[in-house]
Amino acid sequence: VQLVESGGGLVQAGASLRLTCAASGTPFARYAMAWFRQAPGKEREFVAAINWSGVGIYYADSVKGRFTISKDNAKNTVYLQMNSLKLEDTAVYYCALKPTYASISYDLRDKYDYWGQGTQVTVSL
Numbered sequence: 001v002q003l004v005e006s007g008g009g010l011v012q013a014g015a016s017l018r019l020t021c022a023a024s025g026t027p028f029a030r031y032a033m034a035w036f037r038q039a040p041g042k043e044r045e046f047v048a049a050i051n052w053s054g055v056g057i058y059y060a061d062s063v064k065g066r067f068t069i070s071k072d073n074a075k076n077t078v079y080l081q082m083n084s085l086k087l088e089d090t091a092v093y094y095c096a097l098k099p100t101y102a103s104i105s106y107d108l109r110d111k112y113d114y115w116g117q118g119t120q121v122t123v124s125l
Contacts (some may be wrong), residue, residue, distance in 0.1 A: 001023065001024070001025050001026050001097065001113075001114045002023070002024045002025050003021055003022070003023050003095045003096070003097060003114055003115060003116035003117075004021065004022050004024075004116060004117070005019060005020065005021045005093065005094070005095050005116045005117065005118060005119040006019070006020050006021075006022075006119060007019040007020050007119060008093060008119030008120045008121045009120075009121070009122070010122045010124065011085055011121075011122070011123055011124070012123070012124055012125070013085060013086060013087055013123055013124065013125055014084060014085065015085055015123075016081070016082060016083045016084075016085065017082045017085065017121060018079060018080065018081050018082070019035065019079065019080040019082065019093055019095075019119060019121075020077060020078075020079055021033065021035075021077065021078045021079075021080075021095030021116055022075070022076065022077050023076040023077070023078075023097055023114075024076065026076055026097070026099075028099035030052035030053075030099070030100065030101035031052055031097050031098060031099045031100060032049060032050065032051045032052055032097070032098045032100055032104065032106065033049070033050055033071060033078040033095065033096065033097050033098075034046065034047070034048065034049035034050070034069075034095070034096045034097075034098075034106060034112060035047040035048050035049075035069065035078075035080045035093055035094065035095060035096070036093070036094045036096060036109060037089075037091035037092065037093045037094065037121075038091055038092050038094070038118075039088075039090060039091040039092075042091075044094065044109055045060065046060050046106070046107035046108075046109075047059070047060055047063055047067065047080070047093070048060065048063065048067055048068075048069040048080060049069065049106035049107070050069045050070070050071045050078060051103070051106075052100065052101045053101075054070070054071050054073070056103070056106075057069060058106045058107065060107070062088075063082075063089075066082065066083050066084045066085075067080060067081065067082050067083070068080070068081040068083075069081075078095065080093070082121070085121075085123045086123060087123050087124075087125070088123075089121060089123050090121060090122050090123045091120075091121060092118040092119065092120050092121075093118060093119050093120075093121055094115055094116055094117075094118045095115070095116040096109075096112035096114065096115050096116075097112060097113065097114040097115075098111055098112045098113055098114075099113065
């Protein structure tokens with residue numbers, strides 16, 4: 001299984017970005033996907049997750065109302081629309097995948113089996 005993130009970049013505070021994570025080589029019919037991020041000197045933290053059906057959606061409190069996660073099962077792709085970006089959103093954003101149709105603790109890093117290489121998001125004044 002390979003996860004490839006794209007869409008990161010350098011933007012000003014208040015701007016928007018859309019991250020994309022394309023999954024390939026997935027033999028799994030059902031899987032949850034998530035976004036995590038890691039800022040310099042900090043732990044990798046949960047951002048958002050979406051379950052296999054797309055009905056279950058979860059966000060970290062810090063991004064609620066600003067970020068939207070969505071999934072296209074036909075394309076094996078998950079998106080993260082990020083609006084009203086803040087300086088504190090600066091981080092490397094990672095995509096993660098868990099082959100499951102059961103509910104999991106979506107905000108825990110160790111629940112996910114596959115990870116992408118990350119894409120840098122930098123928010124400036």
